[in-house]
Amino acid sequence: MADDKIKGPASYFPSIEKTYGRPIAEWKALVRGRMPARHMELVAMLKADHGMGHGHANAIVAHTLAEQGE
Template sequence: MDPALQTMISNMPEKTGKSLEEWKALLKTRAFAKHSEAVNFLKKDHGVTHGFANTIVHLSKEENSSSDDLLTNQYKGKEHLLPVFEKVKAFVSDLGQDVNIVPKKTTVSFVRKKQFALISPATKTRLDLGLKLPGYPTTNRLENSGPFGTMCTHRVRLEQPEDIDKELKDWLRDAYSHAG
């Protein structure tokens, strides 16, 4: 399991008042049509912050899927893109001890107090990195958020490890700063 995710799970009782297993049991007592309904239930009815609520809901849905399984499924047939993902993940992990890396079914979120970036294999040859950079203009490289909608303000297309250059690292640093 990803160390950041394990830390989040370990901190859950202190930060939310219940363990992951207790939250999962609570979620099983209700039926939610959408992921967002369960997240909103935890936030509004139980005062759980968005990052924890989102993680609890994802992990309750994917009980039989480890972080490694989620990544394996995302990159099936696209294994050659894993070095690009790993380079982004390594850089983001070094931004601060408060970074939580949350693998989901189709994306991996990078969260501080709130999500500041997410990455997803978009095609067989490309990853899309979504960034939350309010007020930043779009450019040829720093595009409109595209498929990420309101989850991010911008998107950067990544095809090879060399795409993680100084400019991209500056954007990631800024997104991280805005999320604190």
């Protein structure tokens, strides 16, 4: 069913894992290890330190911060 389709930042996760070769849990742990920090600082870290594209980095940061309640 179309209602079962993953939406939001998590919809990027399969592509992120395939492209960068690491599970999402590892990316989230990297983000949590740099907290507290602003959203865009975390995005910039993933882009600069790990060569991640902006959309993928933003998806990981947004999902991680949402889980943290921030």
